[in-house]
Amino acid sequence: MKTLVYLIIGTFFGIVMYKSEAASWFRIYEMFEFGSFHMYGIIGSALVLGVIGTQIIKRNNIKALGGKEMELKPKAMSVPRYLIGGALFGLGWALAGACPGPMYVLAGAGFGSILIVIFGAILGTFIYGVLRDKLPH
Numbered sequence: 859m860k861t862l863v864y865l866i867i868g869t870f871f872g873i874v875m876y877k878s879e880a881a882s883w884f885r886i887y888e889m890f891e892f893g894s895f896h897m898y899g900i901i902g903s904a905l906v907l908g909v910i911g912t913q914i915i916k917r918n919n920i921k922a923l924g925g926k927e928m929e930l931k932p933k934a935m936s937v938p939r940y941l942i943g944g945a946l947f948g949l950g951w952a953l954a955g956a957c958p959g960p961m962y963v964l965a966g967a968g969f970g971s972i973l974i975v976i977f978g979a980i981l982g983t984f985i986y987g988v989l990r991d992k993l994p995h
Contacts, residue, residue, distance in 0.1 A: 860923050872963045881960035881967070890952055938994070950979070 879885045880900050889897035914920070921927060951957045954975045956964060961979065964972040 863923060871959070872966055875960055875963045876967055881956065881963040883955035886951070886955050886960075950982075954978075 875881045878900055880897065885894070885897055888894045947957070954961070954972075956972065956975065958979060961972055961976050965976060
């Protein structure tokens with residue numbers, strides 16, 4: 859049953875991403891050139907909804923779908939890690955024209971060339987997992 863719920867939520871998310879043009883390479887390119895507010899509006903709306911959702915979860919002690927308690931405690935911040943990680947993420951986003959969410963939306967929409975980007979993202983995540991303990995904190 860949980861899998862069906864996740865499938866429905868994921869499908870809805872994909873449709874919203876595609877219809878809002880958040881998966882459009884042109885819209886992403888336009889954002890990086892500061893040519894339009896479109897993507898900033900989508901990202902800002904997601905941020906506001908995320909903050910509101912987190913507050914609702916905290917105040918009502920809502921559990922995850924599996925009944926597990928959700929941990930919402932802040933982690934220690936490492937500025938260099940976030941700067942390097944953010945720069946790599948932004949560089950990949952700019953080069954590929956898609957961040958992780960839209961990559962799968964584009965694959966679902968039939969853009970086969972995005973599979974190369976998805977493979978690269980998965981490979982990069984795997985390499986990070988292997989090297990994670992060796993990286994400076």
